[in-house]
Amino acid sequence: xxxxxxxxxxxxxxxxxxCPNDASLLEVLRDQLGMTxxxxxxxxxxxxxxxxxxxxxLVCSCLVLGVEAQGRAVETIxxxxxxxxxxxxxxxxxxxxxxxxxxxxxxxxxxxxxxxEKNPDPTEQEVxxxxxxxxxxxxxxxxxxxxxxxxxxxxxxxxx
Amino acid sequence: xxxxxxxxxxxxxxxxxxxxxxxxxxxxxxxxxDVEAAGMLHGRILRSPHAHARIVSIDTSAAEALxxxxxxxxxxxxxxxxxxxxxxxxxxxxxxxxxYDGHAVAAVAxxxxxxxxxALKLIKVEYEVLPHVTGVEQAIAPGAPIVQPGKVSKRVPExxxxxxxxxxxxxxxDVEAGFAKADAVxxxxxxxxxxxxxxxxxxxxxxxxxxxxxxxxxxxTQGHYFIRDMSCAVLGLxxxxxxxxxxxxxxxxGGKTTVFxxxxxxxxxxxxxxxxxxxxxxEEVLRATGPTVSTYMQVKLGLNKxxxxxxxxxxxxxxxxxxxxxxxxxxxxPAFAPYELENVHTEGLDVIxxxxxxxxxxxxxxxxxxxxxxxxxxxACLELGLDPLEVRLKNAAKEGTKSSYGPTYQDHGxxxxxxxxxxxxxWNAPLAANQGRGLAAGFxxxxxxxxxxxxxxxxxxxxxxxxxxxxxxxSRASISMMVAEEFGINYEQVRTTVTDxxxxxxxxxxxxxxxxxxxxxxxxxxxxxxxxxxxxRLAKMWDVSADQVIWQDGKAHxxxxxxxxxxxxxxxxxxxxxxxxxxxxxxxxANMEGAGVAFGVHICDTExxxxxxFVSVKRYTAIQDAGKMIQPDYVEGQxxxxxxxxxxxxxxxxxxxxxxxxxxxxxxxxYRIPVASDxxxxxxxxxxxxxxxxxxxxxxxxxxxxxxxxAAVGNAVSRATNVRLRHLPMSPPRVLAAIQSA
Amino acid sequence: MxxxxxxxxxxxxxxxxAAIEMDVRNLRDLLTKLPQAYPDCAEEIEExxxxxxxxxxxxDDWFRPIHADSEVVVLPRIVGG
Ligand code: FES
Ligand code: FES
Numbered sequence: 001x002x003x004x005x006x007x008x009x010x011x012x013x014x015x016x017x018x019c020p021n022d023a024s025l026l027e028v029l030r031d032q033l034g035m036t037x038x039x040x041x042x043x044x045x046x047x048x049x050x051x052x053x054x055x056x057x058l059v060c061s062c063l064v065l066g067v068e069a070q071g072r073a074v075e076t077i078x079x080x081x082x083x084x085x086x087x088x089x090x091x092x093x094x095x096x097x098x099x100x101x102x103x104x105x106x107x108x109x110x111x112x113x114x115x116x117e118k119n120p121d122p123t124e125q126e127v128x129x130x131x132x133x134x135x136x137x138x139x140x141x142x143x144x145x146x147x148x149x150x151x152x153x154x155x156x157x158x159x160x
Numbered sequence: 161x162x163x164x165x166x167x168x169x170x171x172x173x174x175x176x177x178x179x180x181x182x183x184x185x186x187x188x189x190x191x192x193x194d195v196e197a198a199g200m201l202h203g204r205i206l207r208s209p210h211a212h213a214r215i216v217s218i219d220t221s222a223a224e225a226l227x228x229x230x231x232x233x234x235x236x237x238x239x240x241x242x243x244x245x246x247x248x249x250x251x252x253x254x255x256x257x258x259x260y261d262g263h264a265v266a267a268v269a270x271x272x273x274x275x276x277x278x279a280l281k282l283i284k285v286e287y288e289v290l291p292h293v294t295g296v297e298q299a300i301a302p303g304a305p306i307v308q309p310g311k312v313s314k315r316v317p318e319x320x321x322x323x324x325x326x327x328x329x330x331x332x333x334d335v336e337a338g339f340a341k342a343d344a345v346x347x348x349x350x351x352x353x354x355x356x357x358x359x360x361x362x363x364x365x366x367x368x369x370x371x372x373x374x375x376x377x378x379x380x381t382q383g384h385y386f387i388r389d390m391s392c393a394v395l396g397l398x399x400x401x402x403x404x405x406x407x408x409x410x411x412x413x414g415g416k417t418t419v420f421x422x423x424x425x426x427x428x429x430x431x432x433x434x435x436x437x438x439x440x441x442x443e444e445v446l447r448a449t450g451p452t453v454s455t456y457m458q459v460k461l462g463l464n465k466x467x468x469x470x471x472x473x474x475x476x477x478x479x480x481x482x483x484x485x486x487x488x489x490x491x492x493x494p495a496f497a498p499y500e501l502e503n504v505h506t507e508g509l510d511v512i513x514x515x516x517x518x519x520x521x522x523x524x525x526x527x528x529x530x531x532x533x534x535x536x537x538x539x540a541c542l543e544l545g546l547d548p549l550e551v552r553l554k555n556a557a558k559e560g561t562k563s564s565y566g567p568t569y570q571d572h573g574x575x576x577x578x579x580x581x582x583x584x585x586x587w588n589a590p591l592a593a594n595q596g597r598g599l600a601a602g603f604x605x606x607x608x609x610x611x612x613x614x615x616x617x618x619x620x621x622x623x624x625x626x627x628x629x630x631x632x633x634x635s636r637a638s639i640s641m642m643v644a645e646e647f648g649i650n651y652e653q654v655r656t657t658v659t660d661x662x663x664x665x666x667x668x669x670x671x672x673x674x675x676x677x678x679x680x681x682x683x684x685x686x687x688x689x690x691x692x693x694x695x696x697r698l699a700k701m702w703d704v705s706a707d708q709v710i711w712q713d714g715k716a717h718x719x720x721x722x723x724x725x726x727x728x729x730x731x732x733x734x735x736x737x738x739x740x741x742x743x744x745x746x747x748x749x750a751n752m753e754g755a756g757v758a759f760g761v762h763i764c765d766t767e768x769x770x771x772x773x774f775v776s777v778k779r780y781t782a783i784q785d786a787g788k789m790i791q792p793d794y795v796e797g798q799x800x801x802x803x804x805x806x807x808x809x810x811x812x813x814x815x816x817x818x819x820x821x822x823x824x825x826x827x828x829x830x831y832r833i834p835v836a837s838d839x840x841x842x843x844x845x846x847x848x849x850x851x852x853x854x855x856x857x858x859x860x861x862x863x864x865x866x867x868x869x870x871a872a873v874g875n876a877v878s879r880a881t882n883v884r885l886r887h888l889p890m891s892p893p894r895v896l897a898a899i900q901s902a
Numbered sequence: 903m904x905x906x907x908x909x910x911x912x913x914x915x916x917x918x919x920a921a922i923e924m925d926v927r928n929l930r931d932l933l934t935k936l937p938q939a940y941p942d943c944a945e946e947i948e949e950x951x952x953x954x955x956x957x958x959x960x961x962d963d964w965f966r967p968i969h970a971d972s973e974v975v976v977l978p979r980i981v982g983g
Contacts, residue, residue: 031273035187036191036193037186037188039360040362041360041362041442042442042828043442044828044829046442046827046828047442077186080186086185090185090186093181094181097793097794097796099184100632100633100794101409102180102189103359104410105185109185125837128836132835132837133835135833135835136836137359139801140800140801140839140842144836314914328912417983489978490980493977520983524983565909566954567954567957567973569957570957671983672981754958755959
């Protein structure tokens with residue numbers, strides 16, 4: 001398998017890597033760049049644990065090739081907090097116990113942020129459908145949905 | 161002998177943040193697959209494509225010759241397993257026969273994942289395909305292909321194939337006499353399909369093992385001591401030489417209490433001389449780990465007009481996979497556990513088939529049996545025109561009831577849970593067209609077990625708690641809270657960490673709803689030992705007797721007011737520890753018996769689309785006795801998560817086998833667990849009836865929540881459609897077929 | 903003399919008796935004397951049992967006392983998920 005040199009931006013920082021042409025972005029992030037915050041639950045696009053954004057679009061990084069990041073901007077969970085200042089969603093997830101084991105959490109947080117960027121005032125149903133691609137086996141989703149709705153509300157209030 | 165003492169709580173009951181939370185929301189927490197070692201190889205396992213086959217030969221030479229391959233192993237690389245661990249070893253790596261689709265037959269370690277994958281293709285296995293059986297009813301029929309000859313226990317009744325390997329029965333009274341007294345006797349059959357624990361994190365580990373049998377293992381597991389002891393028994397190692405560290409764990413639910421890939425990674429590490437990382441794919445997880453039993457269950461129930469159950473009988477066939485297990489016991493015992501019965505008899509029969517060896521899943525054995533029992537009760541209520549809640553209340557087990565499995569109950573909260581149903585808005589809300597409401601009760605024993613905990617007072621007065629039970633849902637926070645409560649200090653002053661097998665004595669895994677109960681109790685006892693030590697030290701310092709030093713509000717006080725001694729805080733005591741005898745700390749290692757049973761009652765509303773058979777859950781309430789809540793969010797979370805797992809089992813999740821004996825749906829697309837848009841909010845009501853066996857009254861809460869949902873959903877769907885469904889999961893085709901044939 | 907209840911199918915191992923009287927002080931005593939008096943149950947005991955003593959499930963605690971008026975029930979070994 002031949003490899004390709006890729007120049008991209010990850011969490012706002014310029015990054016270069018050489019990856020096999022068939023390597024997924026998930027593989028590159030985890031195995032080559034040591035960014036293990038993005039998780040692998042299935043490798044087939046069914047669980048959402050690997051969620052990242054590419055040029056602002058929410059994707060399963062297991063279904064994107066590493067070479068596709070060329071010239072784009074990738075955002076992962078590692079870039080969500082500003083140093084030790086947690087994003088509102090991260091804070092709410094802690095406060096509302098929206099995680100148990102936490103393996104789905106990075107993916108859910110990335111997905112939720114992407115939702116709130118597009119729709120700052122989602123209904124419960126909109127939240128549930130938006131994160132329907134993010135499997136969580138521990139929580140039954142109740143506290144996750146509540147945390148997202150409450151984050152949205154507080155973010156709106158802060159913006160007002 | 162009650163451990164419990166009523167008291168006012170300051171820390172318990174607060175919704176505090178967990179110490180591991182920051183790392184988990186920022187991606188810093190390290191799970192099974194998140195570590196590397198210098199010079200590390202990647203392991204991969206070759207699996208049988210046959211449901212049942214004799215392994216005639218394995219030729220690994222071409223794989224070994226591939227550039228980058230550092231080791232190839234087969235069963236020949238394993239020593240004879242220690243007594244009692246033969247099946248565990250055989251399940252990790254097949255011996256003479258592959259017993260199910262997905263059974264490991266060989267493994268490689270190579271310098272990259274790609275090479276390892278390529279190498280698997282070069283291993284030549286010659287199989288002689290044998291007849292197979294995967295269905296429980298097919299497996300018990302005389303003449304069925306026999307999965308493992310010579311496994312039948314003495315007491316198995318006549319008339320079955322030799323796949324029925326174990327038999328147990330429970331009960332008291334005379335069921336025939338009880339049926340004779342009944343106004344209605346219903347006799348029904350129920351079936352459930354196998355589900356998987358479905359944790360989102362696949363099994364993963366990183367192993368090193370040198371020639372002398374000294375090694376290290378990093379692994380995602382519910383119990384690193386179990387992993388250590390099983391790996392040692394399977395590989396002929398000494399426990400002290402294998403240090404196992406538990407990673408953060410991405411869900412387990414019982415499925416991560418045993419070994420699958422760990423001994424394989426260790427054997428590869430030993431043969432290659434390198435560290436080996438082995439991570440399962442999702443397909444491997446579904447084909448070769450977990451799952452639960454599938455069942456065929458017969459129930460007979462007698463009720464009189466007043467709704468008293470005059471007799472209850474159940475016979476449960478539990479399909480347990482390719483190896484002998486005792487799960488049917490844990491169906492036969494809890495089936496009728498919520499009731500005070502004069503005449504009850506349950507029988508459990510364990511059946512082996514060409515399927516993966518089943519692993520525990522949250523209250524293992526109970527959900528299916530309670531599904532059958534609670535469905536039958538609902539059917540009887542409909543037949544006699546009785547209210548399902550009243551019938552349950554009338555028959556409910558109380559303190560002092562002789563349970564259906566033998567022991568007499570101590571105090572528990574079933575009646576309170578049932579009473580709480582009445583008070584919910586949910587139970588009294590109207591239903592729309594095509595909707596039905598189901599009610600079901602459930603039970604789990606709970607469990608304590610061997611536990612080791614150390615507590616230290618630091619010189620600045622903060623408290624370190626070291627324990628060794630992987631934290632799946634916030635137990636570090638709960639344990640810190642209990643220690644803070646015991647010392648009368650703030651939660652923030654206590655930090656609990658989970659350590660490795662080289663640093664702490666034996667611990668049962670995080671299973672059996674035991675951690676908050678057992679580890680919490682050990683931590684409280686260690687804290688009490690520290691307080692006693694401090695009393696001795698201060699008595700010397702203050703020149704009084706030890707019983708004149710008492711604890712109040714986080715400080716040591718002298719009761720002899722004449723001395724005019726100022727109370728001392730933990731920081732003050734910690735600062736002079738070295739002057740008063742040296743470091744202050746205590747270890748408590750004990751067998752934490754005394755876990756209290758846990759009952760729960762669930763209410764479910766479903767709406768069924770008569771055109772498609774699609775079931776949607778409209779409303780759900782889970783009610784449970786938690787003894788005493790430590791952190792309410794985590795108790796609610798256990799109820800919500802368990803309920804949704806049960807809903808998935810009831811509506812969608814199912815292992816589907818083809819005629820070829822191969823699993824048809826080894827992926828999350830086709831093995832469909834509930835997603836957010838499938839579910840409503842899950843309301844919870846927590847009842848607190850203190851467990852007499854715990855100083856703060858704590859009961860385990862983790863397992864019971866998965867017990868009632870199967871029947872609660874089943875009863876709701878049946879009431880919505882006016883057709884009784886007796887086969888789980890109630891997927892749209894099954895529901896539609898039932899509606900159409902009615 | 904403690905009153906030991908034998909449950910369901912386990913009875914076959916105890917000459918069909920539903921209960922037996924035995925002079926035992928604690929769990930260890932019980933687990934030692936049962937197979938001596940009823941050799942058929944040795945295999946079962948070795949495979950592992952839980953014993954409910956006065957309503958509490960005890961798995962391994964040998965020195966857990968059994969009193970003359972204790973309720974003792976021998977059960978399959980309790981596990982968890
Ligand atoms: S790992 Fe990408 S969706 Fe599951
Ligand atoms: S918290 Fe465990 S999978 Fe979501």
